Amino acid sequence: MKRSEALIEIDNIHKSFGDFEVLKGISLSVNEGEAVCIIGPSGSGKSTVLRCINGLLPIDEGFIRVGNHRVHELRSEKEMRPLRHQVSMVFQQYNLFPHKTALENIMMAPIQVLGHERAEVEDRARKLLEKVRLGNKADSYPGMLSGGQQQRVAIARALAMQPEVILFDEVTAALDPETVKEVLLTIRELVDDGLTCILVTHEMKFAREVADRVCFTDRGLIVENAPPADLFDNPQDPRTREFLGQVL
Amino acid sequence: MNMTFELSYEGKKRLVIGGVLAAIAAWIAVDAMAGGAEHWARVFVRLPLLLTGQGDGWPITGGFALNILLSIASMAVATVLGTLLGISTLAQSPYLRLPAFFIMNFLRNSPWLVLLFAMLFILPFQVEVFGLRIPFPPFVKAVIGLALPTAANLSEVVRGAVQSIHSGQWEAARALGYTTPQIYRHVILPQALRRMIPGWMNLYALLTIATALATVTGIQDVLTILNTSLAMESERVLVYFYLTTLFLFFAYCYPIAIFARRLERAVKGDNI
Numbered sequence: 001m002k003r004s005e006a007l008i009e010i011d012n013i014h015k016s017f018g019d020f021e022v023l024k025g026i027s028l029s030v031n032e033g034e035a036v037c038i039i040g041p042s043g044s045g046k047s048t049v050l051r052c053i054n055g056l057l058p059i060d061e062g063f064i065r066v067g068n069h070r071v072h073e074l075r076s077e078k079e080m081r082p083l084r085h086q087v088s089m090v091f092q093q094y095n096l097f098p099h100k101t102a103l104e105n106i107m108m109a110p111i112q113v114l115g116h117e118r119a120e121v122e123d124r125a126r127k128l129l130e131k132v133r134l135g136n137k138a139d140s141y142p143g144m145l146s147g148g149q150q151q152r153v154a155i156a157r158a159l160a161m162q163p164e165v166i167l168f169d170e171v172t173a174a175l176d177p178e179t180v181k182e183v184l185l186t187i188r189e190l191v192d193d194g195l196t197c198i199l200v201t202h203e204m205k206f207a208r209e210v211a212d213r214v215c216f217t218d219r220g221l222i223v224e225n226a227p228p229a230d231l232f233d234n235p236q237d238p239r240t241r242e243f244l245g246q247v248l
Numbered sequence: 249m250n251m252t253f254e255l256s257y258e259g260k261k262r263l264v265i266g267g268v269l270a271a272i273a274a275w276i277a278v279d280a281m282a283g284g285a286e287h288w289a290r291v292f293v294r295l296p297l298l299l300t301g302q303g304d305g306w307p308i309t310g311g312f313a314l315n316i317l318l319s320i321a322s323m324a325v326a327t328v329l330g331t332l333l334g335i336s337t338l339a340q341s342p343y344l345r346l347p348a349f350f351i352m353n354f355l356r357n358s359p360w361l362v363l364l365f366a367m368l369f370i371l372p373f374q375v376e377v378f379g380l381r382i383p384f385p386p387f388v389k390a391v392i393g394l395a396l397p398t399a400a401n402l403s404e405v406v407r408g409a410v411q412s413i414h415s416g417q418w419e420a421a422r423a424l425g426y427t428t429p430q431i432y433r434h435v436i437l438p439q440a441l442r443r444m445i446p447g448w449m450n451l452y453a454l455l456t457i458a459t460a461l462a463t464v465t466g467i468q469d470v471l472t473i474l475n476t477s478l479a480m481e482s483e484r485v486l487v488y489f490y491l492t493t494l495f496l497f498f499a500y501c502y503p504i505a506i507f508a509r510r511l512e513r514a515v516k517g518d519n520i
């Protein structure tokens with residue numbers, strides 16, 4: 001892997017909450033068009049890594065570059081703006097804006113943050129709703145949608161920013177098994193389209209199928225980083241073996 | 249045979265309220281027969297003065313109508329100030345947060361009457377801005393004097409409502425590139441507003457009651473009129489005037505308080 005060409009480059013980042021060191025030197029690089037899955041036990045710092053990548057959390061030490069943004073050097077929300085344009089995020093709890101319809105949820109940020117033309121954004125938003133198979137739910141409020149439908153609206157909202165990277169943080173963890181499938185299908189299509197994705201997930205089967213690479217994190221470190229076939233079938237580290245033994 | 253009356257809470261409440269109303273009606277009837285009717289007639293004749301500040305009821309220059317106007321103007325000012333103050337107490341920067349906290353606590357713990365007197369003496373008779381003379385008549389001083397403590401109390405309502413919005417909303421908005429003022433404007437305040445309405449209405453009812461204090465600024469509100477224009481009525485009749493005034497405030501504020509409580513229950517029901 002040629003490091004200099006990577007779209008995302010994370011080098012030895014440290015992050016503590018109070019006395020508790022959550023990230024103890026994480027390094028990772030992601031190439032354009034790659035889908036990287038992060039797996040690992042609860043509390044190992046998976047969400048924290050994602051939040052650091054798009055600057056939601058400041059890091060204590062280390063280097064993060066996304067495209068030509070040096071994330072660790074950005075200080076204000078205003079400086080973060082171009083970065084947030086490039087990196088979208090989808091959350092476990094969907095976090096749709098409950099006072100806006102599905103369509104408005106998708107249209108808000110491109111208009112209010114990026115300053116795009118309303119008509120053009122609406123056109124884009126409707127196409128995205130079609131893409132996530134919710135063309136008929138444009139005028140529904142989030143409270144009227146199922147979890148899986150809300151999550152797909154959230155994915156469309158992230159896509160509407162026309163990002164180069166999307167971060168998915170356990171986006172199916174709050175869903176019931178029936179709706180997990182439809183959300184995973186949507187994500188798989190994005191990966192197939194060549195969008196760069198970093199996915200934190202508990203869906204091992206899904207990770208094996210879509211990921212180009214899988215990272216196993218434990219207690220603030222990336223213990224193992226390998227193509228899915230290697231990591232799942234031939235794990236090198238005993239901690240990886242133990243974890244996979246529990247979940248598979 | 250064992251007969252018991254099982255009354256629900258609502259039933260008991262209705263019974264008590266009915267009893268109180270009946271007692272009041274009975275008292276009024278008995279009193280009216282004992283000569284009170286004449287006094288009530290006197291009140292009735294002067295009612296337009298009490299309500300509008302004019303014996304004929306028109307044009308409106310004061311009276312209870314002025315109290316209402318004062319309450320609305322103060323509430324408008326307090327809403328703007330209180331929202332800004334409430335948001336400031338939540339600011340990241342201590343340079344904004346600490347002064348806001350100090351102002352809020354200072355105003356919340358000052359007697360309203362003292363604040364009104366203070367405004368009377370602190371605010372100048374008029375100010376000149378670029379040669380433009382802006383007068384500060386007593387009414388404006390009363391508006392400001394009442395708006396300040398109301399704003400401080402409202403800021404707590406705003407603060408509570410904003411804090412009750414799930415942190416995921418902040419995170420999602422920040423991830424979409426919104427700045428803090430934009431997040432308040434487009435995401436947080438529209439949601440917090442519904443949760444603020446009951447507290448806002450309660451405060452408005454309180455403020456309306458407190459407008460009676462504004463008599464110290466010398467405006468022709470209902471209390472000033474009672475104390476000046478009606479001062480020559482006999483002492484006995486004045487009691488009836490005061491009862492009427494109390495009833496006016498009650499009739500205006502109680503429905504608001506009831507409505508606020510209803511809304512409170514309705515808002516509690518939906519946890520968006």
Ligand SMILES: Nc1ncnc2c1ncn2[C@@H]1O[C@H](COP(=O)(O)OP(=O)(O)OP(=O)(O)O)[C@@H](O)[C@H]1O
Binds near residue numbers: 041047
């Ligand atoms: N804002 C915070 N303040 C204090 N501690 C935090 C904060 N956010 C996360 N932590 C702690 O950091 C650790 C790692 O959290 P993180 O959310 O990254 O874990 P995770 O790997 O995503 O776990 P999960 O699979 O449960 O989501 C946890 O022990 C958590 O309690």
Ligand SMILES: [Mg+2]
Binds near residue numbers: 046048170
């Ligand atoms: Mg997590």
